[in-house]
Amino acid sequence: MTSRRTGLLAHHELITTLAWKSVVVRYKQAYLGLAWTVAKPAMMMAIFTVMRSFIGIDSGSVPYPVLAYCALMPWMFFQESASEGVNSVVGNAHLIKKVYFPREIFPLTAVVTKLVELGINLGILLLLMAWYDILPGVQALWVPLLVIYTVLVALTIALAGAAINVHFRDVGQMLPLLMSLAMYLSPVIYPLALVKQRLLSQGMAGEHGSWLYTLYTANPLAGIIDAFQRVLLANQPPDPQAMLPGLVVVGILLPLSYLFFKRAESHFADVI
Secondary structure, three states: OHHHHHHHHHOHHHHHHHHHHHHHHHHHOOOOOOHHHHHHHHHHHHHHHHHHHHHOOOOOOOOHHHHHHHHHHHHHHHHHHHHHHHOHHHHOHHHHOOOOOOOOHHHHHHHHHOHHHHHHHHHHHHHHHHHOOOOOOHHHHHHHHHHHHHHHHHHHHHHHHHHHHHHOOHHHHHHHHHHHHHHHOOOOOOOHHHHHHHHHHOOOOHHHHHHHHHHHHOOHHHHHHHHHHHHHHOOOOOOHHHHHHHHHHHHHHHHHHHHHHHHHHOOHHHHO
16 A cells, blocks of 8 residues: 555656646636636526525525535535546546556546635635625634545546446446436535435434435435535534445445556556
8 A cells, every 4th residue: 555655656746747737728728717617606506596496495594505506516526526537547548558657647636636626616605605794613624624535535436437437438428417417316406404304304204214314325425515514604513424324435435446446457558
């Protein structure tokens, strides 16, 4: 394990170069540049706000636009970093055929690059919070740990997906659709508190409510989104009940995803 870390550290200049190239290429031909980073969650927030007026989602004491933007911020980081990570090996075929270096650099770079956009969206969220007179408290100190956790979740998808995508290119094409479907299974449009209320407090699923809630929170994004909303908007610590199932899932799947990637790595140059 130490040698693997040393290998990645030895290639830190390559990681920096690839990350910078990714940012520059992404916005070089875009007239609005980084403004697209803000435009995407802002437009989705507006759409969700209109939808909420029809379906009546209870946002509690927090204005719904702030609640929605706070959910979209980690979700869009996960969605885009995982998607680009899955396509990262195929997208760098010319480098893979020329020289050897740890191939996990590609998914890692794809995920790390998106931290720039996450930082911008966090700044916009803070401005939106200020507009609604919401000030972050001491619990906001959880944010760096939540960001690291989100990175690990994205890497879990990116590593395994990138290895599979080398052999089956349909994975890269299918992933955006799967991500769109997954958004509705995560508390992006609606808060996790609503799911908890329906399943545990109101007992809508009867005796199955408890394990259904555990199954729902086994999606790591459920706990992550809820935690961002709690620490930034309510000055409350993350809910252990919402976080634990997802942590267990990532703790099991991330090492397996990495091992799967490393086993497939030796065949990339032959197949790609």
